[in-house]
Amino acid sequence: MSEHNGYRHKHNMKLGGKSFLILPIIFCFGILLIVLGAVSATLGSVWSAAGIVFSDYEKNYSTEYKNIFVPVNENETVDTVTGKDGKPAIKSENVVYPGYGVQFGEISIPDCEVKCPLFMGDGDISLKNGAGVYYGSFIPGYGGTILIAGHNNTFFNGLKNAKAGQEITIRTSYGDYKYKIRETAVRDSLDTTAYDLSADYENLVLYTCYPFDEVGLTNKRMFVYADLTDGIPVEKN
Amino acid sequence: MSKKPVRKKVRDIVFCVLSFVLSLLLFLNTVCIFTVAFAVNENAWIDQMNASNYFSDKADEIENKLISLGSASGLKPEFFENFIDPIWITNDTQAYMDAYFHGNDDVINHSTFKRNFQSQLDKYITENNVKVDEENVEYLVDKAENIYSASLEIPLFNRLSGKINFLSGIMPMVIAVLTMFSLVIVLVLLFGNKWRHRAFKYYYFACAGTCLSLFTAAVFLTVSGGLKNIVLESRAIYDMVVSFGTAVTTAVWVFAAFFFIMAFVMFVVYSRLIRKVVSTD
Numbered sequence: 001m002s003e004h005n006g007y008r009h010k011h012n013m014k015l016g017g018k019s020f021l022i023l024p025i026i027f028c029f030g031i032l033l034i035v036l037g038a039v040s041a042t043l044g045s046v047w048s049a050a051g052i053v054f055s056d057y058e059k060n061y062s063t064e065y066k067n068i069f070v071p072v073n074e075n076e077t078v079d080t081v082t083g084k085d086g087k088p089a090i091k092s093e094n095v096v097y098p099g100y101g102v103q104f105g106e107i108s109i110p111d112c113e114v115k116c117p118l119f120m121g122d123g124d125i126s127l128k129n130g131a132g133v134y135y136g137s138f139i140p141g142y143g144g145t146i147l148i149a150g151h152n153n154t155f156f157n158g159l160k161n162a163k164a165g166q167e168i169t170i171r172t173s174y175g176d177y178k179y180k181i182r183e184t185a186v187r188d189s190l191d192t193t194a195y196d197l198s199a200d201y202e203n204l205v206l207y208t209c210y211p212f213d214e215v216g217l218t219n220k221r222m223f224v225y226a227d228l229t230d231g232i233p234v235e236k237n
Numbered sequence: 238m239s240k241k242p243v244r245k246k247v248r249d250i251v252f253c254v255l256s257f258v259l260s261l262l263l264f265l266n267t268v269c270i271f272t273v274a275f276a277v278n279e280n281a282w283i284d285q286m287n288a289s290n291y292f293s294d295k296a297d298e299i300e301n302k303l304i305s306l307g308s309a310s311g312l313k314p315e316f317f318e319n320f321i322d323p324i325w326i327t328n329d330t331q332a333y334m335d336a337y338f339h340g341n342d343d344v345i346n347h348s349t350f351k352r353n354f355q356s357q358l359d360k361y362i363t364e365n366n367v368k369v370d371e372e373n374v375e376y377l378v379d380k381a382e383n384i385y386s387a388s389l390e391i392p393l394f395n396r397l398s399g400k401i402n403f404l405s406g407i408m409p410m411v412i413a414v415l416t417m418f419s420l421v422i423v424l425v426l427l428f429g430n431k432w433r434h435r436a437f438k439y440y441y442f443a444c445a446g447t448c449l450s451l452f453t454a455a456v457f458l459t460v461s462g463g464l465k466n467i468v469l470e471s472r473a474i475y476d477m478v479v480s481f482g483t484a485v486t487t488a489v490w491v492f493a494a495f496f497f498i499m500a501f502v503m504f505v506v507y508s509r510l511i512r513k514v515v516s517t518d
Contacts, residue, residue, distance in 0.1 A: 020441070020504070023253065027260045027446025028453060034261060054466045061472040124305050151308035208309075215311040215362055216373025217380055 063125055067103040068096055069117070070173045078175050081235055089235040090141060095174045100135060105172040107131055107148065112158035118170060122149040131155055131206075137197055140170050140177040141234035145199045148206045152222070156208040159184075162224045168204060177231030179204045181224055186210050189219045202228040252426060256439035259422040260446035266415040267451060267492050269408055275485055277405040279338040282481075283331065289480040292330070294473035296321040299388045303381060310377045316361060325349045329389055337398045338405070345386045354381050391474060434510035441503035448496035455489040458482075 072078060083089035098104035098120035105118040107130075119125075120139070122132030131150035138144035150156030168179040187194040195205045206224040209217070275281045286292065303317045333345050355378055362369055427436045463482035469475040 020445075023256075023442045024445030024449050024500075027257050027442065028449035030257060031261050031264050031446065031450040032453060035264075053468060055468050056466065058465050059468055059475065061475070124301070127308070128305065151305075153308045153311055153313075211373075213311065213368065214373065215358070215367045215369050215377070217306070217310040217377040218373050219376075 063128075065101055065103060065119070065125055065129065066099070067117075068098060068173060069103050069105050069171075071106070071171050072173065072175055078232065080232060083233065083235060088232055090174050090232050092235045092237055095141070095234050098139070101125055103130065104139065105170055107168065107170050109158065109162065109166060109168050111163070111166040112161045114156065114158040116150070116155040118148070127151055127155075138202075140172055140202070140231060141174065143200070143202045143233055143236075145195060145197050146170075146202070146204045147195055147197065148204070150206070150208050152208040152210065152212050156206065157212060159206060159208050159222055159224055160212040162206075162222075167229075168206075168224075168226050170204075174234070175232050178229045179226035180229045181226045183225050185223050185225070186220055187223055189221050194221070194223055202231075202233070204228070252429065252435070252439050253442070255422050255426060256442040257446065259419055259426070259439075259443040260450075262415050262419045262422070263443060263447040263496070264450050266412060266419065267447070269412045269415065271485065271488060271492075272404060273408045273412070274488070275481070277338075277401050277408065279334050281484075282334060285477050285481045285484065286330070288484075289473075289476040291473050291477045292323040292327045294476060295326050295330075295388065295471070296323045298471060298473055299326075299385060302384050302388065306377070306380060306384060310373075310380075311367065312358075312361070316357070320353075320357065321350075322353075325353075326389065333389060337394055338401065340398070340402045345389050347382050347385050347389075350385045351378065351382050354378060388471070392469065432510075432514060434507050434514060437503050437507035437510060441500055441507055444496050444500035444503055448493055448500050451489055451493035451496060455486060455493050458486040458489060 079091045079094050080088040081091055096104075100121040101119060101123060103117045103119050106116070107118045108115040117130030119130055119132045121135045126132035127150065131148050133139060134147040134149065137147040140146060150159075152159070162181060162184050164181050164183055166181045168181065170177045170179070185194075194207075204224075204226040206226070207221045210220040210222040211218070212222075299321050300317050303320070304314045306312075307314065307316055329346050329349070335341070336344075358374065358378070361367070362374075423440070426439045427433070430436045430439075463486050464478050465482075467475065467478055469478065
């Protein structure tokens with residue numbers, strides 16, 4: 001026993017009491033609470049920024065693409081129903097609507113020697129491997145404007161020979177669609193009157209950079225306009 | 238109840254509060270050291286870029302973008318094969334980072350790229366006798382330059398540069414002040430306790446508290462996957478950022494382990510001292 005200012009103090013040899021475990025835990029909670037409290041003023045904006053910058057999954061950087069295109073054979077028939085206008089329509093549940101970057105068909109213009117895979121979306125991977133449907137437009141069978149882009153030095157180089165009256169075929173897993181070229185035109189890339197995405201009839205617009213076979217870049221685009229001549233529409237729900 | 242136990246209790250509470258403050262200061266100092274070692278340290282950024290193969294990945298990315306541009310402007314993919322030299326990217330990125338970390342003009346220098354692209358293009362046009370329009374060629378060169386510059390930019394860096402400059406300016410002072418306060422508390426605990434073992438008990442509490450806080454942070458960073466789910470357009474930047482996140486997470490684990498060892502040492506010293514005191518009682 002030790003004596004200190006007349007007070008006899010007894011030291012306890014008991015090591016590692018409860019306080020040795022509880023106090024560090026309390027300290028930990030205290031520190032985290034203080035830190036969170038201090039940054040809480042900016043935490044809201046940090047969380048909302050994090051919501052934009054982070055997703056639930058790891059981003060896929062693969063340059064591989066998904067292909068859902070299975071051509072319909074000549075002798076094969078697709079399931080149809082009678083539409084509201086009394087004409088046959090493809091059952092909507094038989095159509096797999098393609099996601100962005102997915103190959104869902106094939107486009108060909110025999111007179112221009114154009115034949116390439118058709119993708120949903122006109123991103124780099126799509127245009128490197130074929131032609132791409134602008135994501136804000138329609139796909140065949142849906143009765144709207146189908147806006148398709150391709151590179152003038154690769155898959156759409158043949159558009160330089162496009163003329164009115166030529167036939168364009170788009171093959172999909174739910175049927176083939178044929179269009180006849182109405183006209184071609186060279187327009188500015190920012191010309192919003194070059195196509196009408198709100199059209200209530202099925203029409204096809206192909207476009208590519210212009211001029212062809214020349215080194216250089218311009219704001220000019222060559223547009224090919226075509227109207228539907230054959231193909232079963234997809235049932236409207 | 239006697240007067241002495243009350244005074245003892247008050248003293249214990251005061252020293253406990255002091256050891257909590259010490260624990261908080263140690264935690265904050267660790268966070269400041271992380272900030273200086275990683276976020277506002279240009280060399281740490283460059284190290285992570287080297288570790289994640291950033292420069293050659295970036296060269297591949299730019300090459301792919303230029304091939305797409307070439308597909309729209311009459312240049313075959315072969316034109317761009319091995320065209321981008323990772324050394325240009327290394328030098329231009331270094332200059333770009335220097336500018337940010339020193340608060341200077343942040344414009345990316347693309348003169349080396351432009352000079353090489355222009356000369357390669359002129360050679361290609363002459364050798365292949367291709368039809369050209371000067372204006373269109375100029376537009377193509379401008380577009381290629383834009384692709385190069387935009388690819389070298391690091392997202393949000395221009396917004397963060399002000400904060401980076403501010404933090405790098407004040408951090409050494411903040412660390413010095415926190416260290417000074419920590420030392421004062423260490424001395425108060427040491428000289429405020431007649432029995433030295435008590436001082437080491439409070440040091441143990443402080444180190445163990447800091448260790449647990451850092452451990453919690455490390456577990457959170459590890460379980461949440463660090464920065465793996467960040468959405469970035471560029472694969473090269475993504476790899477660099479993930480590598481950065483992994484380095485920070487590892488550092489938090491290392492510091493948690495350091496404070497664990499410190500807490501253990503303090504406990505051992507405390508137990509030896511108390512044994513000595515008890516044996517002399």
